[in-house]
Amino acid sequence: MRSQLYGLHGWEVPEEVRAPQGTAFTRWAVLPRLGVGVAGTVVLVALASLTAEPDAGPLEAVVDHVDVRPGPDGDTVEAGWAEDGTRTRIVFGREAVAVDHS
Incomplete structure (x- = not known):
C-alpha cells in the first residue's frame, strides 16, 4: 500500500512521518503529513490517495x-x-x- 497527500490550498509544510505503532497493514510505516500554522477560521484543501499500484504518479498532475x-x-x-x-x-x-x- 502507498499513501500520498498533496496540499491544494492553504497548506505550507508537507513532510513524511513514521507511524509510531505502525498501521493495520505493517508494523513500520512512513506516512505523509501536511502542516500549517493558523489563527482564526481558514479553509484547507488536500488531495489524498491510497493505492496498491507501485507506479502511481504524483498527485500534482x-x-x-x-x-x-x-x-x-x-x-x-x-x-x-x-x-x-x-x-x-x-x-x-x-x-x-x-x-x-x-
Whole structure:
C-alpha cells in the first residue's frame, strides 16, 4: 500500500512521518503529513490517495485548478480534474454542506 497527500490550498509544510505503532497493514510505516500554522477560521484543501499500484504518479498532475472563494452564505471550494475536465464544487454553507460533481 502507498499513501500520498498533496496540499491544494492553504497548506505550507508537507513532510513524511513514521507511524509510531505502525498501521493495520505493517508494523513500520512512513506516512505523509501536511502542516500549517493558523489563527482564526481558514479553509484547507488536500488531495489524498491510497493505492496498491507501485507506479502511481504524483498527485500534482491530478488536479489542474483549485479555487477557494468566500461568500455570504459560506465558502466554496472548486477543483478541476486534469484527466477529463470535470469539476467538483463543495459549498460549506451555514446549515449544510453541498457537493456537486460535473
